[in-house]
Amino acid sequence: xxxxxxxxxxxxxxxxxxxxxxxxxxxxxxxxxxxxxxxxxxxxxxxxxxxxxxxxxxxxxxxxxxxxxxxxxxxxxxxxxxxxxxxxxxxxxxxxxxxxxxxxxxxxxxxxxxxxxxxxxxxxxxxxxxxxxxxxxxxxxxxxxxxxxxxxxxxxxxxxxxxxxxxxxxxxxxxxxxxxxxxxxxxxxxxxxxxxxxxxxxxxxxxxxxxxxxxxxxxxxxxxxxxxxxxxxxx
Amino acid sequence: xxxxxxxxxxxxxxxxxxxxxxxxxxxxxxxxxxxxxxxxxxxxxxxxxxxxxxxxxxxxxxxxxxxxxxxxxxxxxxxxxxxxxxxxxxxxxxxxxxxxxxxxxxxxxxxxxxxxxxxxxxxxxxxxxxxxxxxxxxxxxxxxxxxxxxxxxxxxxxxxxxxxxxxxxxxxxxxxxxxxxxxxxxxxxxxxxxxxxxxxxxxxxxxxxxxxxxxxxxxxxxxxxxxxxxxxxxx
Numbered sequence: 414x415x416x417x418x419x420x421x422x423x424x425x426x427x428x429x430x431x432x433x434x435x436x437x438x439x440x441x442x443x444x445x446x447x448x449x450x451x452x453x454x455x456x457x458x459x460x461x462x463x464x465x466x467x468x469x470x471x472x473x474x475x476x477x478x479x480x481x482x483x484x485x486x487x488x489x490x491x492x493x494x495x496x497x498x499x500x501x502x503x504x505x506x507x508x509x510x511x512x513x514x515x516x517x518x519x520x521x522x523x524x525x526x527x528x529x530x531x532x533x534x535x536x537x538x539x540x541x542x543x544x545x546x547x548x549x550x551x552x553x554x555x556x557x558x559x560x561x562x563x564x565x566x567x568x569x570x571x572x573x574x575x576x577x578x579x580x581x582x583x584x585x586x587x588x589x590x591x592x593x594x595x596x597x598x599x600x601x602x603x604x605x606x607x608x609x610x611x612x613x614x615x616x617x618x619x620x621x622x623x624x625x626x627x628x629x630x631x632x633x634x635x636x637x638x639x640x641x642x643x644x645x646x647x648x
Numbered sequence: 649x650x651x652x653x654x655x656x657x658x659x660x661x662x663x664x665x666x667x668x669x670x671x672x673x674x675x676x677x678x679x680x681x682x683x684x685x686x687x688x689x690x691x692x693x694x695x696x697x698x699x700x701x702x703x704x705x706x707x708x709x710x711x712x713x714x715x716x717x718x719x720x721x722x723x724x725x726x727x728x729x730x731x732x733x734x735x736x737x738x739x740x741x742x743x744x745x746x747x748x749x750x751x752x753x754x755x756x757x758x759x760x761x762x763x764x765x766x767x768x769x770x771x772x773x774x775x776x777x778x779x780x781x782x783x784x785x786x787x788x789x790x791x792x793x794x795x796x797x798x799x800x801x802x803x804x805x806x807x808x809x810x811x812x813x814x815x816x817x818x819x820x821x822x823x824x825x826x827x828x829x830x831x832x833x834x835x836x837x838x839x840x841x842x843x844x845x846x847x848x849x850x851x852x853x854x855x856x857x858x859x860x861x862x863x864x865x866x867x868x869x870x871x872x873x874x875x876x877x878x879x880x881x882x883x
Contacts, residue, residue: 513866513876633747640868640872645879
């Protein structure tokens with residue numbers, strides 16, 4: 414946790430506070446604060462800065478000398494469309510993609526996504542995973558997250574607009590072209606998860622704006638692939 | 649597991665076998681094999697190919713029709729020097745760096761590495777983590793791994809040779825120059841772990857061949873940074 418993220422209702426003037434016991438425990442585990450300590454803070458969707466611990470009780474952390482004078486780091490101009498992974502992977506993927514600065518994240522049904530994944534309680538915790546990712550990065554700005562439970566209508570009706578004026582790509586191990594490097598425009602990128610996308614899906618994505626590109630001969634975990642692509646596309 | 653990796657003593661002619669109960673259980677969990685199934689295999693430090701399950705008992709998996717006719721994917725020309733992370737992170741870092749194709753990995757003491765990490769039982773399991781990484785990637789070739797428990801002698805006496813004819817870099821958040829992209833030469837890269845390297849260490853590394861470079865304003869987990877850098881340096 415490289416920054417403590419505050420919601421607007423946890424902040425007023427030069428003071429800020431956390432009164433949620435669970436959240437407070439999490440903060441203490443990571444930051445091990447004591448009265449008088451200075452820490453880095455950020456206001457949701459706002460500026461970053463610092464504050465000092467005024468008091469620390471089991472049910473309340475009070476911060477004083479709140480200063481919010483720095484902008485958050487810029488996002489990557491990247492819309493990431495992910496075939497919904499299994500719940501355990503979802504947590505890491507959301508956290509890591511938010512840390513890397515993905516601007517918009519769409520979780521999509523695809524043929525090899527188990528329908529049961531859409532019932533996972535993890536989907537109710539997306540905001541928590543986002544918060545973890547932002548606090549790791551030192552960012553404050555919530556990315557957009559959307560869920561799309563039907564592949565074909567999404568690709569046919571929504572994808573073309575999402576690729577408009579952008580570079581549309583889909584990571585596919587058997588594509589002849591390699592993933593580009595250091596691009597000069599915003600990107601809309603589709604990544605399938607374990608098992609990948611089926612040929613019909615790749616074709617439909619290609620037809621509606623996303624060129625298939627490969628990432629080399631090695632088979633990477635989705636999280637690893639996502640980080641490698643983000644590091645490669647944007648300089 | 650995208651490939652079942654066999655040791656030389658588990659293979660002869662057209663047959664191969666696994667008789668280690670722990671390993672067998674791991675394989676079954678990931679591949680759920682049945683008699684007659686074909687699977688991808690690889691011989692440690694050798695070729696890749698396929699085999700068919702001849703028999704499957706709780707204590708023995710026998711493979712037949714063993715074919716080893718494809719080369720493993722090339723490694724990245726990357727020597728990665730990591731300040732030893734805490735044990736839990738070590739596992740993922742070794743696995744991911746091996747999956748990405750790191751050729752040589754050196755685990756190094758640094759000021760912010762807790763001495764107790766060198767006593768972790770995880771250090772005895774490095775070969776297991778490497779195997780997991782290779783089986784994820786579809787690779788067979790063991791990377792070199794070395795441990796260096798003293799920072800200064802390593803940097804002064806060994807690092808210059810490791811940077812000879814290569815691009816030497818150290819990831820450092822406060823460096824003025826950015827991490828390069830799509831380089832045309834082998835790279836020796838130092839990454840500090842949680843807490844980073846101290847200024848004295850950065851200076852010593854710079855003096856002995858590793859230029860400090862930053863990765864942008866965001867603070868990434870070491871695994872995420874490592875994957876982003878690998879995807880960025882090599883095309």
